[in-house]
Amino acid sequence: MRVLVAVLPFAGHVAPMQALVRELTARGHDVRVYTGSAYRSRFEDAGASVLVWRMAPDFDEHALERTFPQLRGKKGPRQLLANVEHLFIRSAAGQAQDLLAEWRSEPWDMLLSETTSVGAALAAERTTAPWVSVAITPLSLPSTALPPSGLGIRPGRGPVGRFRDRALRVVSRALTRRLRTALDETRATAGLGPSPVPFEAAGFSPTLILATGSRSLDYRRPDPPPHLHYVGTLGVFAGTPHPQWWAEVEHATAPVVHVTQGTQNLNPDDLLRPALEALADEPVLVVASSGVAGHDRLPFPVPENVRVAGLLPHAELLPRTSVMITNGGWGGTLAALSSGVPLILAGGDLDKPEVAARVGWSGAGIDLRTGTPDARQISAAFRRIRSDPSFRAAAKAVGRELGEGGGVPRAVDLIEQVETPDPGESPSAASGA
Template sequence: MTLIVAAASPFHGHVQPVLTVASDLVRRGHEVVVLTGSRFAEDVRAAGALHVSLPPAADFDDRQLDLYFPDRAAFPPGPAQLEYDLKHVFGDPTAAQYRALRTLLARRFPASVVISDPLFLGATALSLSAPPGRRPVTIGLGITMPTLLSEDAPPIGLAMPPLVGEGAKKRHRAMNDEVREVFSGAQRHIEENFGESGTELPGFVLDCLVTAPDHYLQLTVPEFEYPRGDLPASFRFVGPLPAVPRPPRPLPDWWAEVEHTERPVVVVTQGSFDNRDLGRLVRPAVDALADEDVLVVAATGRPDGPAVIEAAGAVPANARIGGYVPFDALLPHASVLVTNGGYGGVHEALRHGVPLVVGGDGEDKPEVAARVRWSGAGVDLRTGDPSPAEVRDAVLAVLAGPGYRERAQALRAAFERHDALEAVAEVVEAASGPLPTATAS
């Protein structure tokens, strides 16, 4: 048995992948403590792990970011908001996270392995606090695109595929220099945060997120990520995590139509979190396809979703609106998924070989959409507020020929050649042993 600390920034999209890993490690007989936000205590216990809340300086409710970070709304999605988030949402909690980790390891739970999402910067500080062998083995889970700068691909934030041809590497390097300049203020701010924890950031923060851990396990396959010849030896593609088991829910009364229709089934969703304004993607998609020979299933991800959609206007005859619809049952019937582009949700669709139409902004969504386009598995709408006409044209393009589905199914086959949970377990079980005493100071 190995003692493991799993640390996650208090965001639903960060906590759930960590809990999937934690639950599997518990099943394998390991003992796991999850250090994360207080609101996730019940979820952690359901995974079979022990929950430890982050200290108040690092804890917040991701459903009310404007309450905790009132200045954030002034920064539009894109580089400006990313810089703000790096500074304040993820950077400012660094020292408090690090102290909480050190205290947990020294006084309560002498783990030999620490697993974290990349933006839990307290774990990055732990990786930098001492050489391997004098601290726990650290594992970074690549829950979104790798942030490491490369001469083989543009930096994140531009949502563009790699350039090709003569001069491509030179142009990528120039873009990297521009990004370092744009984020120079964030770099200084985060260096100060690391200084408060008694550690030193050895390079550009977006690089260190990937290079600092002893192992960095990227939760996708090479076929979905831009090729890079300069990845560190610690970096490994392990494939996506399996879908999160969910409690059984009753199927909607129109479910038989999904199972038996001969029309293409177009599934529309804004996920289970970024769905406060269903007028951004769900309603435009429902309206866009009203006159097409398809069955539209809108999975709103909220119990009042059907009422919200109906309040916005008459629901077309070919549309079925649900609150929580089980995707593991729905996606095998889908011909295309229209989504705002969360990393996990896109991989869930591709696990079923379903091509995509992606329309999202904010966080990592434009980068996910760009990779969907680059991989050939779908269409990138390049906006989080598409018009009905834009959605309709994209869906019809995906349905028009086999190319998108063939690429989605090729990615599904690539997924099947990997086992992310087994890869994590291999690293964990190779690092068994008590916490070195040097860390427990």
């Protein structure tokens, strides 16, 4: 097949899609990737050709405010709404313009996109190739029986809980009216009419949805679509070098605790500082990540039992890890659970509260219910998770289920089962493309 893969240029989005691209090219498919210039080499290394954002505003994920000043000063739910409106929705017309120009130049047999790539969804409506979407964040597909996704709220129980969830869905529609307006305006710019689906479902394919994670990390849905498949974890970045002190991890006799704030919202005072303070007197080796390659120091003194690196080789670190303290990045969370590592989560922004709530619901970790915990809260959670074996047992159970999802090979098997145009024929653009 000729496959066009659309990926927003964020580290957490790129890693799972890169794994799919690598498998597709290994199976002989011709893959083009549409993403930001910062990740050109990542996908070229995976065997794909790369089309970078042109009409869409290419951006630096570590300095979003330079390109999207509307995000400046936003935190928590306000940050989530601003990101969805300006970064995901209003940039989508430019993305669609780029993709449709590529389609006219050289059509593809299949479009594969991650679910925050709204521009790919718009392009899919104006081309004739089938479209597959990959949920690289917690599955946010709307449900008639669950609270709105993204708020970090678990489903209610009993009649009162169901009434609360129904009320939350009504309130959510009112609070997100601006996002629906933004989507319809963006669709008009792209030459399309009003959205035929709720904006929460705009990035989900009607043909095939591949959801990272597992059923135990998604609330029980009474209405899952038949084309939804949970595929476990799709991998993390490979090739991260070992820090100079790596031998201390390999030969550690004390438990290893990994502390990370992921790769977004990297103010170390939010989680790194209080976590390192909480663990300073514990008989553990603390391995902390700053979240930026090459940034191997923190802007404050660290305790003697702490080692710091910008990024870390998770595939080798996590099997040696006793507990992970994290802001709840989905990729890192899935990687930890795949290794049976229980979690302490401080999810404060974007999809992080949702991740923390789902892990807490599964029993595989503790949701601190804040993105800025103090040392006392972290210390109490750490001692609880170390003394209660149920957390590790639940983490191992979730890890087994993630493994049963099949990962990259099963995801690509499902992609290959989608009916596509005859490879010998050149698909023609739909009317208006």
